Amino acid sequence: MITKYRLGQPFNTEAVVEELENHPFSDFPLENTTAENKTTVKFHLDNDDIIFGLGETVRGINKRGWIYESWCSDETTHTEDKRSLYGAHNFIVVRGAKLFGLFVDYPGKVVWDLGYTATDEAVISFDDVNADFYYITGENERDIVKQFRKIIGKSYIPPFWAFGYQQSCWGYTTEQDFINVRDNHRKNNLPLDCIYMDIDYLDHFKDFTVNTDNFPDFKGFVDDMKSHNIHLIPIIDAGVKKEEGYSVYEEGHKKGYFCKNADGTDFDCGVWPGVVGMPDFLNKEAKEWFGRQYKFLTDMGIDGFWNDMNEPALFYSVKGLKKALNSLKEYDADKEIGIWEYFRLKDIFNGLPNSIEDYSSFYHNVDGKMVCHKDVHNLYGTFMTNSAGEYFEKEFGKEKILMFSRASYIGMHRKSGIWFGDNFSWWSHILLNLKMLPSVNMCGFLYCGADLGGFNNHCTRDLLLRWLQLGVFTPLMRNHRALGTKAQEAYSFENTEDFADVLSVRYRLIPYIYSTFRRCSQEDDMMFRPLAFDYPEDKLAIETEDQLMLGEECMIAPIYEQNKNGRYVYLPEDMTFVKLSGEKVTTEKLSKGIHYVQVALNEVPLFIKKGKQIPLCKPALSTAELDTENLEYIKG
Ligand code: GLC
Numbered sequence: 001m002i003t004k005y006r007l008g009q010p011f012n013t014e015a016v017v018e019e020l021e022n023h024p025f026s027d028f029p030l031e032n033t034t035a036e037n038k039t040t041v042k043f044h045l046d047n048d049d050i051i052f053g054l055g056e057t058v059r060g061i062n063k064r065g066w067i068y069e070s071w072c073s074d075e076t077t078h079t080e081d082k083r084s085l086y087g088a089h090n091f092i093v094v095r096g097a098k099l100f101g102l103f104v105d106y107p108g109k110v111v112w113d114l115g116y117t118a119t120d121e122a123v124i125s126f127d128d129v130n131a132d133f134y135y136i137t138g139e140n141e142r143d144i145v146k147q148f149r150k151i152i153g154k155s156y157i158p159p160f161w162a163f164g165y166q167q168s169c170w171g172y173t174t175e176q177d178f179i180n181v182r183d184n185h186r187k188n189n190l191p192l193d194c195i196y197m198d199i200d201y202l203d204h205f206k207d208f209t210v211n212t213d214n215f216p217d218f219k220g221f222v223d224d225m226k227s228h229n230i231h232l233i234p235i236i237d238a239g240v241k242k243e244e245g246y247s248v249y250e251e252g253h254k255k256g257y258f259c260k261n262a263d264g265t266d267f268d269c270g271v272w273p274g275v276v277g278m279p280d281f282l283n284k285e286a287k288e289w290f291g292r293q294y295k296f297l298t299d300m301g302i303d304g305f306w307n308d309m310n311e312p313a314l315f316y317s318v319k320g321l322k323k324a325l326n327s328l329k330e331y332d333a334d335k336e337i338g339i340w341e342y343f344r345l346k347d348i349f350n351g352l353p354n355s356i357e358d359y360s361s362f363y364h365n366v367d368g369k370m371v372c373h374k375d376v377h378n379l380y381g382t383f384m385t386n387s388a389g390e391y392f393e394k395e396f397g398k399e400k401i402l403m404f405s406r407a408s409y410i411g412m413h414r415k416s417g418i419w420f421g422d423n424f425s426w427w428s429h430i431l432l433n434l435k436m437l438p439s440v441n442m443c444g445f446l447y448c449g450a451d452l453g454g455f456n457n458h459c460t461r462d463l464l465l466r467w468l469q470l471g472v473f474t475p476l477m478r479n480h481r482a483l484g485t486k487a488q489e490a491y492s493f494e495n496t497e498d499f500a501d502v503l504s505v506r507y508r509l510i511p512y513i514y515s516t517f518r519r520c521s522q523e524d525d526m527m528f529r530p531l532a533f534d535y536p537e538d539k540l541a542i543e544t545e546d547q548l549m550l551g552e553e554c555m556i557a558p559i560y561e562q563n564k565n566g567r568y569v570y571l572p573e574d575m576t577f578v579k580l581s582g583e584k585v586t587t588e589k590l591s592k593g594i595h596y597v598q599v600a601l602n603e604v605p606l607f608i609k610k611g612k613q614i615p616l617c618k619p620a621l622s623t624a625e626l627d628t629e630n631l632e633y634i635k636g
Contacts, residue, residue, distance in 0.1 A: 001137050002147055007039065008130030011366075011376055013107050014386075015411035016134070017153040029135055030102075040125040041104075041133075045115050049096035050542070051122065052141060052530065054112060055089025055443040056408070056420060058082050061435050061530045061545045063092070067116040071109045072378050072407040074313035074354055076422050076456070078432060086311060086421045087408040088378035089443040091148060093141050094122075095536075101136035101144040107376040107409065128375065141533045142526065145442050149524030153414045155446040156389075157521050158475075161231060162304065162402040162447070163510050164193025164623040165503050167489055168233075168480035173200040174214045175221055182230050184491040189500045191507050191621045194304065194402075195225070196480065197234040205273035206241045208248055208296040222301040229622035233304040233402065234297060238312045238384055239276030242268060248293060252277055257286035259362045259373065261319075267362035268318040271309055278312055281383035282364035282376060290384065291391030298395070304402030305388065306419070310381030311407040316352040317361070324348045381407025389415025404476060410443050417447025417476055425454030425485070430467050430560035431546060437474065438533075438548060441526035446517060449476030458486035461493040462562060465502060465601045470558040472506045472604050473550060475517050475527070498602035501582040504619035505604045508580065511615050511628045516551040527551065531572060540594075541572040553612035553636070559599055566598040575607040576636040583619065585634055608636030 006022040025034070031042045045051075051063045058080050059066050066080075070088035078085060090104040092112075104110055106126055113123040134151070138144040149155070167181055178195050185192040203209040210218045225232050240249050240258070252258055258266045258277035268275050280286045294305065316324075327348055331337065337345070360374040373380075385405040392401040393415075404417035412418075420436060423429045433450040440448050452471040453459040459481065468490075471477045481488045490499035506513075520527045529549040535541035547557040547569060557569045570593075577588045577595075581603040590597075590607075599605045608614055615631040 002151060003135050005133040010130045010132050011107055013105055013379055013409065013411060015105050016151050018151040028133060034129045037129060038125060038127050039129055039131065040123060042121060042123050045120050045122055046096055051092050051094050051114050053092035053439055053442050055440045056085050056087035056436055061438060064115045066114060068112040069109055070378060072311040072381055074311050078423055086406045087418060089410055091410065091443050093144050101148055103134040103148060104131060106131035107379045108374060145526060146524045149444055152410055152444050155413050155444050155521040156416050157399050157518060158402045158447050159399055160514060161193050161623045163475060163514050165191050165506055166194035166478040167192060168196030168478055170198040170483040171200060181489060182228055186621060188491045188496040190490050191503045192230065193622050194231045194233050197232055199235055199272055201234055206246055207236055208293045219300040229624040231304050232302060233306060234302060235306050235308050237272060237308050238310040239271040239273065239278055241273035242275045242277055249277060252279060257289055259364060261362055269314045270316045271313060275318060280364050281380060281387055282366050287383055287387040291387035294388050294391055307385050307405040310384045310405060312380050314354055314358055317358040320352055320355060320358055324352060378409045381405055382409040382412035385412050385416045404447060413444030418445050419476060420450040422455045423451055425457040425459040425463055427463060427560055427562055429454055430470055434470055434548060435545060437528040438526060438530050441528050446520055446527055447475045449474040449478055451480040453479050453481060453488040455480055455482050459488040462601060464488060465498060466559050468502045469604050472502065472509065473556055477506060501602040502604060504582050505580040507619045507626060508616045510623065510626060511617050511631060535572040538572050540570050544570050553608055553614055555607040557605060566596055568594055568596050570594050574610050578606045578608055578634055579603045580606065587634065608634060610636050612636045
C-alpha cells in the first residue's frame with residue numbers, strides 16, 4: 001500500500017504519474033521535524049536492519065553505514081569517499097522491525113545519513129519545507145519496489161538492436177576511424193551493432209552540427225554504416241556554444257531560452273565548446289525547442305543518442321572565472337608567498353567547477369516564475385532527456401530511438417536509460433558496476449550499463465574480458481574509454497578469439513535478455529535483484545553482494561579480481577553451473593552451499609535454478625542477423 005504525504009507546496013518533478021490522494025504531513029509515520037527551511041526525517045536502525053536503494057551511488061547494495069547526497073554530480077572519480085554520482089534517486093527500501101519503502105520527491109539536494117553519524121539511526125534531510133513523501137508497505141522488498149514502479153510509470157524500452165554490443169571511444173574523429181572500428185570487428189568475428197560518436201564528430205563541439213571536413217556526406221555515411229548493420233550514436237551535450245552566426249545559439253538567446261542570472265542576463269559558463277548558454281529545460285517552450293533540434297540528426301538517419309554533461313557539468317562560470325582571475329592581481333610573480341597563501345591560490349581555481357555558488361546564482365523560468373537552479377538542480381538532465389524523448393515519441397513512436405543520459409532523476413526512466421559515467425579501468429569498478437544494477441532497477445532504470453573496460457586509465461586484456469563477462473548480462477553493453485587512454489577495442493588485444501567467444505555469448509543470450517527486459521518493464525519488475533530479496537531468511541545470501549539474481553531463472557557471479565582463474569560462489573539453493581564460450585556450453589550440477597568455480601578468460605559463468613531454463617540462439621555478428629526463432633535451451 002502506498003500513502004502519499006504532502007509537505008508544503010512541492011515543485012512538480014513529474015516523477016510520479018499516478019494520481020494519489022494527498023495526506024497531511026502531520027500524519028507521516030516516521031519521526032520528523034520541519035523548521036527554519038529544513039526538513040528532517042528519522043528512523044531507528046537495529047543491528048541487522050538493511051537499507052536498499054538510492055540508485056546510482058558508490059559502496060554496497062546495503063547502503064547502511066555511509067552518508068549519501070542526492071545531487072547530480074559530474075563526479076570524475078567514483079571512489080568510496082564520494083557521496084554523490086550523476087543520478088539523484090531518492091528511493092529506499094528498509095528491512096527492519098518494519099519493512100517499508102520511502103520515496104522523497106524533492107528536486108534539490110537530499111542528504112541520506114544512513115547510520116553514518118549514529119550507527120543506530122537513519123536521518124534524511126533537505127533545506128526546504130516543500131516535498132512529497134511516498135511511504136510504501138508490502139509483502140516483501142520486491143513487492144514494494146513493484147508498487148513504487150507502478151506509480152512512476154513504465155520503464156523505457158529501446159529498439160531491439162540496442163541490445164547488441166557497442167563500441168565507443170572519445171577520440172574517433174574521421175569517417176575512416178569509424179570504418180576501421182567496424183571492419184576490425186567484422187574481420188575478427190567480433191559482433192557489433194553500434195559505434196558511438198563522441199564530441200569529436202561535432203563542428204567545434206557545437207550541438208546539432210557535424211564537422212563537414214571529416215564527414216562531407218554525413219547522411220550517406222550513416223546509411224552506409226547501416227548497410228553494414230552498424231548504428232552510429234552521436235553524443236549531445238547540454239550546453240549550447242555561445243557563438244554569433246550559430247543558429248541554435250542565436251535562436252535560443254533571442255527567445256530567452258537559456259538560464260538567467262538574477263539580473264536577467266544569460267548565465268554563461270564554460271564546458272567543452274568554450275562559453276555556452278545553458279538551455280532552460282524547465283521552461284516548457286525551451287524544452288520543446290531543444291527536443292526539436294534532434295531532428296537535424298534524425299533527418300540524416302540517426303536513431304540513437306547519448307545525452308551528456310547534463311548534471312549540468314560546469315567547468316566554470318564566466319563570472320566565477322572573472323572573479324578568480326581578478327583575485328590574481330593581488331599577487332606579485334616576483335614576490336614569495338607563504339604556503340597557506342599558495343594553497344588558497346590553488347583553491348581559487350580548484351573550486352571553479354560545479355560550484356554551489358554558481359548553481360545558486362542562476363534561474364529557470366517555470367511558467368513565468370523565476371526558480372533558483374539550486375532548488376531544482378536534480379531535474380536538469382532529466383528534463384533535457386525528456387525534451388528529446390517526448391519529441392522522439394511524437395515523431396517516431398515508442399521503442400524507435402535509443403537514448404540514455406548521464407544525469408537522471410526518477411521519472412526519466414520512462415523516456416531513457418542511463419550509463420554510469422566516467423569510471424576507471426579498475427578491477428574494483430567491475431564490482432561497483434554490479435552493485436549498482438539492482439539499485440538503479442529499483443528506481444525504474446532498466447536500460448543501463450557501465451563503460452566496460454573502464455573510461456579513465458589504461459585497460460588490460462584480462463580486465464576487459466572479465467568486465468565483458470558481466471557486461472554480457474547488462475542491457476547496455478558498451479565499451480567506452482577516454483581520450484588518450486590505451487586502445488581498448490576487443491581487437492586491440494592479443495588472441496581476439498577469446499573476445500569473440502565472450503561477445504558471441506551475448507548474442508546467444510539476446511533472446512533471453514531482451515524478453516526478460518521487456519517483461520520487467522511491463523510488470524514493473526527488477527531485472528537484477530540482490531540475493532537478499534529472493535532468500536530473505538538466508539543469512540549468507542543476505543550478505544552476498546558480489547552475485548545477483550537475474551530474471552526468474554538464474555544468478556550471475558562474475559570474476560572481478562586480477563590473476564584469478566575462478567572464484568568462490570554461494571548457491572542459496574541447488575543450481576546448474578553453466579559455462580558459455582562461443583558456441584560451447586558446459587554444465588555441472590551444484591548443490592546449495594559454497595563452491596569454488598573455475599572460469600577461463602573466454603568463458604561466461606551463469607547459474608540456473610532447478611526447474612528453470614534459458615533459451616540460446618545461434619551467435620551472429622549483429623542483431624539484424626540474429627535468428628531468434630530457433631532456440632535451444634539449457635536446463636537448470
Ligand atoms: C564526459 C563523458 C564521457 C565523454 C567525455 C567527452 O566525460 O562522461 O563519456 O567521453 O565527456 O565527451
